[in-house]
Amino acid sequence: MKHQKGIHHITALAGDAQRNAEFYTQVLGMRLVKKSVNQDDPGTYHLFYGNQSANPGSSLTFFPWPNAVQGKAGTGEVVNVALQVPEGTQDYWESRLTDHGVDYTMEDIFGRTALRFSDPDGMELDLVFEGQAKEKVENVDYIVHFDKTIQGFWGARMYLTEREHTEKLLNELFEFEQVANEGNLYLYQTDAEIGHSVIIEVADAPIHGQNGRGIVHHIAFRTENKEELDQLREQVDKRGLHPTQIIDRHWFNSVYYRVPAGVLFEMASDDPGYTVDEEFEHLGEHLILPPWLENKRDRIEEILPGIRVPSKATS
Amino acid sequence: MSLFRVTEDTNFEGPHQNTLVAETGVPSSEADYAMIMIHGRGASAPSILDLSSAFETDKKITYRAPQANGHTWYPYSFMAPTDRNEPGLSSGLQKIHDIIEELESDGISKDRIFLLGFSQGACLASEFIARHPAKYAGLIALSGGVIGESVDFDQYTGDLQKTPAFLGCSDVDPHIPKERVNETEELLKQLGADVTKKLYPGMGHLVNEDEIKHINALLNSK
Numbered sequence: 058m059k060h061q062k063g064i065h066h067i068t069a070l071a072g073d074a075q076r077n078a079e080f081y082t083q084v085l086g087m088r089l090v091k092k093s094v095n096q097d098d099p100g101t102y103h104l105f106y107g108n109q110s111a112n113p114g115s116s117l118t119f120f121p122w123p124n125a126v127q128g129k130a131g132t133g134e135v136v137n138v139a140l141q142v143p144e145g146t147q148d149y150w151e152s153r154l155t156d157h158g159v160d161y162t163m164e165d166i167f168g169r170t171a172l173r174f175s176d177p178d179g180m181e182l183d184l185v186f187e188g189q190a191k192e193k194v195e196n197v198d199y200i201v202h203f204d205k206t207i208q209g210f211w212g213a214r215m216y217l218t219e220r221e222h223t224e225k226l227l228n229e230l231f232e233f234e235q236v237a238n239e240g241n242l243y244l245y246q247t248d249a250e251i252g253h254s255v256i257i258e259v260a261d262a263p264i265h266g267q268n269g270r271g272i273v274h275h276i277a278f279r280t281e282n283k284e285e286l287d288q289l290r291e292q293v294d295k296r297g298l299h300p301t302q303i304i305d306r307h308w309f310n311s312v313y314y315r316v317p318a319g320v321l322f323e324m325a326s327d328d329p330g331y332t333v334d335e336e337f338e339h340l341g342e343h344l345i346l347p348p349w350l351e352n353k354r355d356r357i358e359e360i361l362p363g364i365r366v367p368s369k370a371t372s
Numbered sequence: 373m374s375l376f377r378v379t380e381d382t383n384f385e386g387p388h389q390n391t392l393v394a395e396t397g398v399p400s401s402e403a404d405y406a407m408i409m410i411h412g413r414g415a416s417a418p419s420i421l422d423l424s425s426a427f428e429t430d431k432k433i434t435y436r437a438p439q440a441n442g443h444t445w446y447p448y449s450f451m452a453p454t455d456r457n458e459p460g461l462s463s464g465l466q467k468i469h470d471i472i473e474e475l476e477s478d479g480i481s482k483d484r485i486f487l488l489g490f491s492q493g494a495c496l497a498s499e500f501i502a503r504h505p506a507k508y509a510g511l512i513a514l515s516g517g518v519i520g521e522s523v524d525f526d527q528y529t530g531d532l533q534k535t536p537a538f539l540g541c542s543d544v545d546p547h548i549p550k551e552r553v554n555e556t557e558e559l560l561k562q563l564g565a566d567v568t569k570k571l572y573p574g575m576g577h578l579v580n581e582d583e584i585k586h587i588n589a590l591l592n593s594k
Binding site: 123267269 | 416
């Protein structure tokens with residue numbers, strides 16, 4: 058079976074960790090698949106939400122940072138994260154958002170219906186109604202019924218002053234093909250079931266954003282394994298984009314580089330995955346530290362604010 | 373060599389330009405005053421914001437704290453030749469300038485903006501105010517002083533227009549020689565600030581109760 062290309066994960070900045078966890082688990086019904094720390098700032102969390110199977114292509118991750126100022130989105134950034142929900146679940150999701158006091162608008166995304174709203178930190182999210190529900194995963198909690206729940210990423214929208222070069226990278230490195238264009242919006246897709254779409258919105262002029270909560274930090278694309286990651290890294294290097302060395306992120310291997318249009322790209326391997334240090338049924342239940350931080354656990358646990366995520370829905 | 377000063381046209385790009393800013397207190401839209409709080413080496417923006425919980429005032433204040441990249445504003449002692457502390461130093465000054473600009477665009481003018489710093493943050497705050505004199509609501513420099521191998525008084529020009537400045541430090545601080553605190557007082561006075569200096573005998577490198585009293589007095593004198 059050919060490896061599916063697409064978005065691996067998207068990482069954004071959040072404010073309060075508890076508020077972030079409640080929104081993504083209790084309101085959107087995603088599964089907290091990993092509770093860890095920001096490896097560059099171990100006094101703060103790194104929280105991973107995904108679908109019930111914890112597949113690559115479903116991980117929306119956050120660096121919550123207490124008291125972070127609200128960011129302002131600008132050009133050179135991912136400005137919208139779209140999550141895929143099964144066709145025919147629109148009424149359900151409208152009621153659910155309304156019940157939780159989330160204001161939304163109805164949008165058309167290249168012929169698909171979507172609900173658009175913001176998370177508590179102001180990050181723009183879409184729920185895109187497309188495709189079918191995955192089979193139910195056993196021994197895992199579903200806050201939203203399995204046939205209505207979030208399947209993973211539909212895609213992401215980048216707001217850029219430059220299109221051609223980024224398009225070339227998406228195509229040559231990650232097999233995204235342009236499939237549609239409406240005005241200043243261009244849609245690129247792969248054949249993956251989730252995480253298959255990237256939209257480039259072309260801006261007339263650069264807009265200087267402000268870093269803060271609600272801002273996407275980076276977008277990661279899938280590679281099958283470390284070998285392929287290494288090959289892709291060489292290609293990126295040949296293009297003069299100064300990729301980092303391969304960084305061991307414990308659950309995957311990563312390479313980072315900023316594309317000329319401004320977005321921080323990551324390439325991440327599907328292996329070894331989130332079950333490398335926790336049983337699948339118990340993902341996200343305990344604070345997991347990468348091995349090199351384990352000897353600082355006491356201090357780290359002392360600094361981190363407590364977060365409580367009920368495993369079962371409260372509504 | 374003249375001192376780097378942030379102007380409308382300098383967009384210094386350095387290690388602190390993309391770090392986050394923490395905030396607490398009232399939102400800037402409702403605030404009468406703002407305070408920019410600058411943390412010390414190894415500390416973090418949220419941790420210096422916590423100090424604001426010790427303040428007693430009825431003033432509506434919005435607090436902002438920039439985070440230094442890698443938890444340090446510049447690598448060496450503030451007494452090292454300044455070029456060794458680049459680009460961190462200029463990047464930090466630019467960061468403070470940008471927050472002031474942001475607050476001004478929210479309708480809070482400089483004379484309603486306090487700058488507070490502890491340790492390395494106090495050094496950065498005093499250096500900022502000395503290089504960019506204007507009428508500020510106040511400077512609170514806790515265990516710090518202006519930056520450089522020596523203080524070149526001729527390099528600094530401008531008018532602080534009686535900006536109240538409080539300098540508090542131990543007389544035997546392991547990082548901050550009291551001579552430098554005295555020189556900081558002298559420089560700020562030369563620039564027209566209204567300076568209160570307290571050297572606490574034998575105190576450690578910390579913030580004490582008396583300093584909090586002075587901060588409260590300054591906040592409530594407005």
